[in-house]
Amino acid sequence: MSWTLTAADLSDLARGATLLGTGGGGDPYIGKMLVEQVLGQGSITVLDPDDLSDEMFVIPTAQMGAPTVMIEKIPAGFEPTLALRTLEEHLGRRADATMPIECGGINSMIPLVVAAETGLPVVDADGMGRAFPELSMETFAVYGVHGSPLALAGERGERVIIDTGDDDKQMEWLARGIAIRLGGVAHIAEYAMSGAEVKRTAVPRTISMALALGRAIRLAREENRSPFEAIATTLSTTLYSHVRELFVGKVSDVERRTTDGFAKGSAVISALDPSSTDRMEIAFQNENLTAHRNGELVAIVPDLICVVDHESAEPITTEGLRYGQRVRVLGISTPEMMRTPEALRAFGPAAFGLSESFTPVEGRARA
Amino acid sequence: MSWTLTAADLSDLARGATLLGTGGGGDPYIGKMLVEQVLGQGSITVLDPDDLSDEMFVIPTAQMGAPTVMIEKIPAGFEPTLALRTLEEHLGRRADATMPIECGGINSMIPLVVAAETGLPVVDADGMGRAFPELSMETFAVYGVHGSPLALAGERGERVIIDTGDDDKQMEWLARGIAIRLGGVAHIAEYAMSGAEVKRTAVPRTISMALALGRAIRLAREENRSPFEAIATTLSTTLYSHVRELFVGKVSDVERRTTDGFAKGSAVISALDPSSTDRMEIAFQNENLTAHRNGELVAIVPDLICVVDHESAEPITTEGLRYGQRVRVLGISTPEMMRTPEALRAFGPAAFGLSESFTPVEGRARA
Incomplete structure (x- = not known):
């Protein structure tokens, strides 16, 4: 309609x-x-x-x-x-x-x-x-x-x-x-x-989905509910039905360069607890491509790897990443039409020169 | 016609x-x-x-x-x-x-x-x-x-x-x-x-002029006449009427790089007599831009600076320049419509980032 x-x-x-x-x-x-x-x-x-x-x-x-x-x-x-x-x-x-x-x-x-x-x-x-x-x-x-x-x-x-x-x-x-x-x-x-x-x-229906996501996050904040639950609830009835929290921590390193017309680089997110050595590394070419937790791949393109504020769930772009930011990293499943062999040839890991093969985020990371 | x-x-x-x-x-x-x-x-x-x-x-x-x-x-x-x-x-x-x-x-x-x-x-x-x-x-x-x-x-x-x-x-x-x-x-x-x-x-009439020049050089060689005199005679009745021999020598250095889509560099031509320190330096961006004889500017764009074989007058491109080649360097005047202030703004020395101002080759070099 x-x-x-x-x-x-x-x-x-x-x-x-x-x-x-x-x-x-x-x-x-x-x-x-x-x-x-x-x-x-x-x-x-x-x-x-x-x-x-x-x-x-x-x-x-x-x-x-x-x-x-x-x-x-x-x-x-x-x-x-x-x-x-x-x-x-x-x-x-x-x-x-x-x-x-x-x-x-x-x-x-x-x-x-x-x-x-x-x-x-x-x-x-x-x-x-x-x-x-x-x-x-x-x-x-x-x-x-x-x-x-x-x-x-x-x-x-x-x-x-x-x-x-x-x-x-x-x-x-x-x-x-x-x-x-x-x-x-x-x-x-x-x-x-x-x-x-x-x-x-x-x-x-991706414009209406973006609008619904943004509205759900705002309403949850206004009503003191969890914006993370609001994201999961909103996506549950769409083609993007699986949401996984991949890591919680603070940004400890960002390496970013604008080259060949793209923003390329990586970010490291360390555990909030200083005694923990847990860390997540995210690589990006304009968009986030891979998320490794303690060296293990937990999400990979074309699934969505989203870095958001750890409390408000405000999404953070790679150019907005700053040392010390407290963040959560979410993995979101893409629709099936984006995971077919022909789709993965166009925008799967190999299209970015990555050696890892695609595995759905819902198969790699626990709910 | x-x-x-x-x-x-x-x-x-x-x-x-x-x-x-x-x-x-x-x-x-x-x-x-x-x-x-x-x-x-x-x-x-x-x-x-x-x-x-x-x-x-x-x-x-x-x-x-x-x-x-x-x-x-x-x-x-x-x-x-x-x-x-x-x-x-x-x-x-x-x-x-x-x-x-x-x-x-x-x-x-x-x-x-x-x-x-x-x-x-x-x-x-x-x-x-x-x-x-x-x-x-x-x-x-x-x-x-x-x-x-x-x-x-x-x-x-x-x-x-x-x-x-x-x-x-x-x-x-x-x-x-x-x-x-x-x-x-x-x-x-x-x-x-x-x-x-x-x-x-x-x-x-620049196609017919190029054809006439090439033909005159060939005929002079076939008839054992000087191809250099043939070039001067051919050009004398065109809009390119002044020809000057700027240097005779051998190529002693070529520096050439393909960068930003252009071939840029310079060549040094040393006197044939090894006891002489006379030399000519030519700078180019695809085409030859300046000719300096013993440090003195003797020809500059948009006038033509042409490197040719010292005997046959066969023209040599910058990518054809080789160590030890014996060459003559000719300066040829461009038509007046290429030397007006508006023309020099488009393709005079300043358009190539050169600090020297344009002076006609016939004013700088003796006939």
């Missing part, structure tokens, strides 16, 4: 999208400000994927770049819609709706900027079901819809169209080169598809 | 284009092989710029990249025409002719590959009057025709369109980023313009 989103929903959505960002995805609070600026007292229509007609034409919109750069280089604001319009002009066809390519992080918000500016509805679905660092890591691509042609817009009105046919990795490689030369961030429109293709290839 | 070019002309054209490449421009002998492959026994119509109708639509075609990479990474062959077709499709208009953007080096040949493949004529003019390393260094841009939109094609059929409005330096920056990610070489179509714009902004 379609529903309506207003500025009052954006804080909850941002909180939930940061959790689904699994450390990356870019800070949605900047995206929230962009939406608020355009939306004002207006509203955005959000379409349930089941309600799409097969012939409907959907053009997803997004920001790409290193999260470490995104928080310092704020968009002018017109870029996402310029990317959409550039792709429409190239294809000779207007979009009936936009959609996220990534429901985690700032890309939960960018399609809302476009919707508020153009009046287009937004489809409640995405192609990552979380955040991933590369444009080719999409369920869209896994199930046969390719990213090309991609349109890219820069803050000085630069427009670039990239067409690599079915080769989404080459599309990512070339678009990343442009984003780097634009200072580390760019806005894009890609994976144009029909309503039928959305229904076949997208992870459904 | 229009004229016809056949495969029999290509060796002379390649020799002349290498001279005009002033050390860079990419090796035209590879381009020559590409033309021969497509042209066979056919011919190409070359249009004199004076004969163009004002309404004629011209799309120049070229290769971009580091010459050091170009000699190792041979194009598949279809890329230049794919770039042309991509730009035609984007603009919704078919070209009536193609044209070089650069008459020196391999870009004397790339438009001939397109002409042979498509049957289009080639305009006898270009936008550099020699070779330059960057796409923004064009008399077209200096006199008001901009490079965007630019279409770029890669060897696996990748197609990219870049539109930076009037900002040709930003166009160069983004296109270079793509070329680097394609392995260091790409093919492009850019600076689409009318016949009237060609007549106003292009350096005229």
Whole structure:
């Protein structure tokens, strides 16, 4: 069923999208400000994927770049819609709706900027079901819809169209080169598809799930209930039904570098009890990729590894990690369509150069 | 007057284009092989710029990249025409002719590959009057025709369109980023313009000049005359009327690195007489930029600094420079339209970060 989103929903959505960002995805609070600026007292229509007609034409919109750069280089604001319009002009066809390519992080918000500016509805679905660092890591691509042609817009009105046919990795490689030369961030429109293709290839209802997660965390805090139980309860009825607490501790080391257009590095979380040698090490490329507890792998991409404040459950991005922060690390299971062999080829451990194989978090860590 | 070019002309054209490449421009002998492959026994119509109708639509075609990479990474062959077709499709208009953007080096040949493949004529003019390393260094841009939109094609059929409005330096920056990610070489179509714009902004008759230079050098060798006198005689009736011998010696040092998509470095040429301390130092970024004789500047970009074999006058590119080669260094004056204040802003010394100001080679070096 379609529903309506207003500025009052954006804080909850941002909180939930940061959790689904699994450390990356870019800070949605900047995206929230962009939406608020355009939306004002207006509203955005959000379409349930089941309600799409097969012939409907959907053009997803997004920001790409290193999260470490995104928080310092704020968009002018017109870029996402310029990317959409550039792709429409190239294809000779207007979009009936936009959609996220990534429901985690700032890309939960960018399609809302476009919707508020153009009046287009937004489809409640995405192609990552979380955040991933590369444009080719999409369920869209896994199930046969390719990213090309991609349109890219820069803050000085630069427009670039990239067409690599079915080769989404080459599309990512070339678009990343442009984003780097634009200072580390760019806005894009890609994976144009029909309503039928959305229904076949997208992870459904991820905007509403992010909103529900953010709202549940806030309400639990307001009512002095456990926000961690609220997260588990909210996810129990979704495609992300398993939640595991992987570690509780404080951040004792963070190593982070912005390289090749990505934020790469690792974080160490030590036990709160100083006499304990327990520790968790998390490796990331924009998003958290692996969690090792005392050297043992307990969660691995594409399952979600989320670092949150140990009391409030406020999600913390990799660029927000600070020495001494007290945190909990949650492992959340991804939907089955993101765990098939073809999905794991696109965004499983090997796609990040990791030697470990994928095992579901619910199989590795006790509830 | 229009004229016809056949495969029999290509060796002379390649020799002349290498001279005009002033050390860079990419090796035209590879381009020559590409033309021969497509042209066979056919011919190409070359249009004199004076004969163009004002309404004629011209799309120049070229290769971009580091010459050091170009000699190792041979194009598949279809890329230049794919770039042309991509730009035609984007603009919704078919070209009536193609044209070089650069008459020196391999870009004397790339438009001939397109002409042979498509049957289009080639305009006898270009936008550099020699070779330059960057796409923004064009008399077209200096006199008001901009490079965007630019279409770029890669060897696996990748197609990219870049539109930076009037900002040709930003166009160069983004296109270079793509070329680097394609392995260091790409093919492009850019600076689409009318016949009237060609007549106003292009350096005229540079294909025929390159052909005449190459032919004059060959004939002088065959008839045991001085090829150096043949060069001077040929140029005396063109817009490049001053030729100066800047140095005779042997290559004693070459420092060369491929960085940021360019071949950068310097060469030292020492006197043939071992008791002499005379030396010439040449700095280059793809093309030769400055020539210092015993520390004194004797020629500087945009005038041509050409290193040739000391006896045969065969031009030598920077990637062809070898320790011990006996060479002569020639300085050749560029046309007045390349020495105006606006032209020097685009491709004079300051555009390369050089602190020296431009002084014509005929004013610095004795005849």
